Amino acid sequence: MTAIRARDAVASTTPQRSSAPSRRRGRLAAAAHPRIWLPFTVLLAVLLVLWERTSVDMPFLLPPLASIGETLANDPMYYVENAWITLQEALLGLLIGVAVALLLAVAISEVRLLRRAIMPVAVVLNVTPLVAIAPALVVAFGFGPEPKLIVTALIVFFPVLINVASGLRSVPAAVLQFYTVIRASRLEMLWHVRVPYALPYLFAGLKIVFPLSIVGAVVAEMSAPGAAEGLGTVISLASSNNRLAVVYASILVLALMGSLLLAVVTGLERRALHWHESAARGNA
Amino acid sequence: MPTVSTTADPVPAIRLVDAVKVYGEGERSLIALDRVSLDIEPGRFVSIIGPSGCGKSTLLRLIAGLEDADDGAVGVFGVTAQDACAAKMVGLVPQQPALLPWLSVERNVGLPLRINRGAARRRAAIAESVLGRRIDPPAPDMGALLEAVGLGDARHKLPPQLSGGMQQRAAIVRAFGLQPDVLLMDEPFSALDEFTRESLQEQLLDLWDEVKTTVVFVTHSVTEAVRLSDTVVVMAPRPGRIVDVIDIDLPRPRSGSQIKTAAFHGYEDLIRDRLQAAWRTPATGEDRA
Ligand SMILES: Nc1ncnc2c1ncn2[C@@H]1O[C@H](COP(=O)(O)OP(=O)(O)OP(=O)(O)O)[C@@H](O)[C@H]1O
Ligand SMILES: [Mg+2]
Numbered sequence: 001m002t003a004i005r006a007r008d009a010v011a012s013t014t015p016q017r018s019s020a021p022s023r024r025r026g027r028l029a030a031a032a033h034p035r036i037w038l039p040f041t042v043l044l045a046v047l048l049v050l051w052e053r054t055s056v057d058m059p060f061l062l063p064p065l066a067s068i069g070e071t072l073a074n075d076p077m078y079y080v081e082n083a084w085i086t087l088q089e090a091l092l093g094l095l096i097g098v099a100v101a102l103l104l105a106v107a108i109s110e111v112r113l114l115r116r117a118i119m120p121v122a123v124v125l126n127v128t129p130l131v132a133i134a135p136a137l138v139v140a141f142g143f144g145p146e147p148k149l150i151v152t153a154l155i156v157f158f159p160v161l162i163n164v165a166s167g168l169r170s171v172p173a174a175v176l177q178f179y180t181v182i183r184a185s186r187l188e189m190l191w192h193v194r195v196p197y198a199l200p201y202l203f204a205g206l207k208i209v210f211p212l213s214i215v216g217a218v219v220a221e222m223s224a225p226g227a228a229e230g231l232g233t234v235i236s237l238a239s240s241n242n243r244l245a246v247v248y249a250s251i252l253v254l255a256l257m258g259s260l261l262l263a264v265v266t267g268l269e270r271r272a273l274h275w276h277e278s279a280a281r282g283n284a
Numbered sequence: 285m286p287t288v289s290t291t292a293d294p295v296p297a298i299r300l301v302d303a304v305k306v307y308g309e310g311e312r313s314l315i316a317l318d319r320v321s322l323d324i325e326p327g328r329f330v331s332i333i334g335p336s337g338c339g340k341s342t343l344l345r346l347i348a349g350l351e352d353a354d355d356g357a358v359g360v361f362g363v364t365a366q367d368a369c370a371a372k373m374v375g376l377v378p379q380q381p382a383l384l385p386w387l388s389v390e391r392n393v394g395l396p397l398r399i400n401r402g403a404a405r406r407r408a409a410i411a412e413s414v415l416g417r418r419i420d421p422p423a424p425d426m427g428a429l430l431e432a433v434g435l436g437d438a439r440h441k442l443p444p445q446l447s448g449g450m451q452q453r454a455a456i457v458r459a460f461g462l463q464p465d466v467l468l469m470d471e472p473f474s475a476l477d478e479f480t481r482e483s484l485q486e487q488l489l490d491l492w493d494e495v496k497t498t499v500v501f502v503t504h505s506v507t508e509a510v511r512l513s514d515t516v517v518v519m520a521p522r523p524g525r526i527v528d529v530i531d532i533d534l535p536r537p538r539s540g541s542q543i544k545t546a547a548f549h550g551y552e553d554l555i556r557d558r559l560q561a562a563w564r565t566p567a568t569g570e571d572r573a
Binding site: 172174175177178179180181182183184185188192193196275276 | 348349350369370372374375376378379380381382384385386395396399400403442444458462468
């Protein structure tokens with residue numbers, strides 16, 4: 001008896017998991033260490049040197065780095081405005097795709113009949129190269145925002161649906177049994193048990209689709225050149241005019257946008273899943 | 285903390301009449317429970333012991349209304365298992381603690397009280413019609429229950445931060461907090477080391493002393509069954525059936541030193557004999573009512 005008490009006392013005095021601010025400080029401090037940033041910095045430097053040498057030898061393969069910087073510096077608002085348009089399309093498409101996927105995930109996890117009906121359609125949709133739909137959508141909807149939103153939403157839809165649907169079903173049998181015995185209603189089970197269990201799966205899906213949403217928006221823009229704006233349009237116009245520096249400046253901005261979106265999801269995930277083991281391990 | 289079952293009642297807490305459960309169909313069907321009959325009086329601590337696959341968990345699932353019997357009847361305080369569960373009269377402690385990893389211990393044990401709120405009305409109605417009196421169990425003091433099992437300091441921690449023994453303690457408090465009329469426990473200590481297991485047995489008996497409820501406790505350990513129980517039910521497999529019901533006439537409280545007495549060993553030997561006999565002799569057609 002006393003032995004057990006002592007054992008548990010040891011367990012209960014182990015340090016509490018550190019609070020969020022101190023954890024963040026810890027992460028920043030760790031990131032500041034040369035061991036963390038040095039390898040990446042070295043690799044980046046090597047790549048930039050290779051790029052620069054290539055651009056000197058073969059200027060039609062890669063533009064000189066300086067020219068990319070120059071076009072960005074000369075007209076930054078041009079890039080910001082077009083990036084903003086692409087970002088809006090991506091985020092709105094993301095919102096639609098994720099919302100529909102969440103609703104359907106709940107529906108198919110609650111109603112087996114719907115599951116049988118919807119899953120095959122979703123799978124076929126997933127193996128269809130959605131990028132190829134974009135021109136058809138432009139024919140149907142014109143040069144407005146609709147084709148961009150539809151393509152983005154479609155691309156985003158499937159990974160979220162699959163992840164959340166499996167997440168909602170990932171509740172351990174013993175947990176389900178406990179709450180079934182006290183007859184939790186379907187809604188109570190969903191809200192208190194299934195949805196929280198699905199959150200890690202949701203975030204795994206979001207990490208995939210946040211950057212993907214930009215791909216969707218850009219591809220749709222490229223399918224409707226001329227009349228529209230956005231970085232995809234900028235890229236296709238610039239490449240048909242052989243303005244490589246503009247192409248790569250746009251690509252750089254897109255890459256930064258993608259990274260930004262990924263950072264946003266990761267931050268949200270840390271907040272929502274502080275209890276989740278994999279998130280905790282990721283912090284270490 | 286009074287519950288419905290504190291005083292003796294003519295209505296059994298659990299009544300199984302020729303309960304049958306068959307899994308699968310045709311050639312490959314398996315009789316998990318073969319006409320099992322059993323009455324358990326309110327407030328008793330009953331253990332079910334038997335070799336693996338003899339239908340112990342199946343029996344619990346029938347009482348918990350997780351499955352329905354294919355034949356026969358399963359009653360809890362005079363109503364069906366389904367109605368009893370809808371009235372939150374039944375609590376479950378599974379083999380795994382089954383706590384929600386994102387909720388603190390305190391919230392984990394508190395959440396079930398906020399779920400299925402309509403149950404209180406149904407429960408009162410059942411008590412009135414079946415037992416002929418109203419019940420009004422006072423809200424349980426979860427803090428005190430956590431304190432009683434030594435989780436007072438851990439109440440704000442998340443389950444993954446606790447040892448397996450502490451998690452199972454929390455699961456037990458969660459079930460007792462419902463003040464169920466029937467508490468079902470399926471090998472709750474089987475994943476724990478011997479030290480922890482013994483301390484949890486003691487705490488379980490303490491809690492049961494306080495919240496006098498009917499307990500059905502599935503175990504593989506003969507010592508555990510004898511130590512905890514008023515009655516030990518011995519089951520045998522193929523087909524799953526009850527072969528013996530043994531009352532344990534040992535004084536309570538049963539402290540650790542009780543385990544070493546001759547009377548205790550006598551019961552252990554008796555149950556081991558019955559288990560072995562059940563293992564050797566396959567089911568005969570004879571009546572086992
Ligand atoms: N859902 C199911 N489908 C098919 N067969 C099942 C199912 N549940 C249990 N069985 C079978 O019924 C029999 C009794 O199972 P049960 O789980 O009740 O045994 P048990 O006594 O609890 O065993 P253990 O001690 O290993 O937990 C076993 O042979 C098992 O294979
Ligand atoms: Mg079992």
